[in-house]
Amino acid sequence: MISRKVTIPGTVIFDGAEAQKGYALNKMCYSFNNAENRAAFLADEDAYCARFGLDTRQREAVRRRDVLAMIEAGGNVYYLAKLVGIFGLDVQDIGAQQTRMPVAEFKAKLAAAAEE
C-alpha cells in the first residue's frame, strides 16, 4: 500500500483506507453539485448530515467548519471544496485555515514561491 511506504508531513494520501473511512462525508459533499441539496443543507444542517450517516467525528468537523478535521475523518479536498463553497470559502481560504495563517499571508506565501 502506497500510504504505508511513504510518509509526507502534512499530507494524507487519499487511498482505499481513507476512501472507506470518509465515504459518508464525501458522499454528502458530492451531493452539493446540486443547488437544491446545498439549500437543503443550509435549511437543516443536522438533518442533512444525518441523512448521509456522518459519524460523530465527521459531524463535529463539519459543525466546526474545520477542514483539517474533515480530512482526518476521511474527507477528500475535491469533495470538501463543494461543502466549503456553501460557506463562501475557496481553496485559498481553506489553505489559510489549514496552515493557520491569515488569508493574505497565505497568498503572499504562494506568490513568494515564484522567487525561490
Add this chain to the structure above:
Amino acid sequence: MSRLEGIICTSHVPAIGKAIARGQQQEPYWKPFFDGFVAVRAWLDHVQPDAVVLLYNDHGLNFFLDKMPTFAVGAAPEYRNADEGWGLPTIAPFPGAPQLSWHLIESLVEDEFDLTTCQEMLVDHAVAVPMQLLWPAAPPWPVSIVPVCINTVQHPLPSAHRCYSLGRAIGRAIEAYESDLRIVVMGTGGLSHQLDGERAGFINKAFDEYCLEKLVHEPEALLRYSNAQLVELAGSQGVEILMWIAARAALRGTVSQVHRNYHIPISNTASGVLVLEPAGAASGRRGAQHAA
C-alpha cells in the same frame, strides 16, 4: 490517415474560469498567465485542428467514489459541463466525436488497456477551462473532443509509466485512424500544488522546471517517479503531471517546442502551458501554404 499535429499541456485551475467569467484577463494578477496563451492560439490558427483528445482528471462531477475508473474514455455525441458546487459558471456543451472515440476504444483495448467507456459524461473545469483558454470566442467550438479521464483522486493511481503507455497507445491509434482529421492531444492539470493538509500551499518551482525541461526531449526521465514521490515533489494535486506525461507520450520521434509559459501563482497553483509538435512540422506547414 488522421494526423497528430501536436500536444498542448496546460493547467486547469478553476479560478481561471472565474477570471474569464469576470473578464479579468488584463488585470495585473492574471495578465502574466493569460498572455501565455496568445502564442498557443496563434499555433492553433496555423494548425486548425478538427478534434482534440483531451486527457484530464475529474474532480467529483461525473465520477464519485462509488465507481472510480482508472481510465475512462468518452464516447458521447456531446459533453456537458455542470454545476460543481462552488460557483463556476457552466459553459456551452462540447461536441463529441463518437467515431473517433470508438476507434480509440477499439485500439486501446486491443493494446490491453481495460477501459471504462462513457456514452454520457459530464465534464468539469479540467475540460472546460483549457477549452476556454484555447478558444475564447467559442461557442461555437471549432473542434470536437474525446475526453479521457485519468483517476488522480483515489490512490492507487495509475503509475507515470502506465500513463505514458496509455498516451503512446493513443498516439498510435490516432496515426492509424482512417480519416483526414487533424488532431491535437491535450493533457490538463498541474503543475505543483497542494490544496489539503498542513502542507497546503506547497509549490515546487525547481521540480516544475525540471519536468517542463524533461517533457520536451526526455519524458522517459519522469517515469522513474512513483506516485508517492510525485505527491512529495509536486504536492497532492501536483500529481496531475500524470496527464502531461500521458499527453507527451502521444508524440513519437523528435519534437519541437512551439511554446512554453510558467507562472506562479494562480490561486494555490504553479501554472504552466507547453506546446510541442513533431520536428519539422512548422516548415511542412509553410511549404503547404506556398503550394496552395
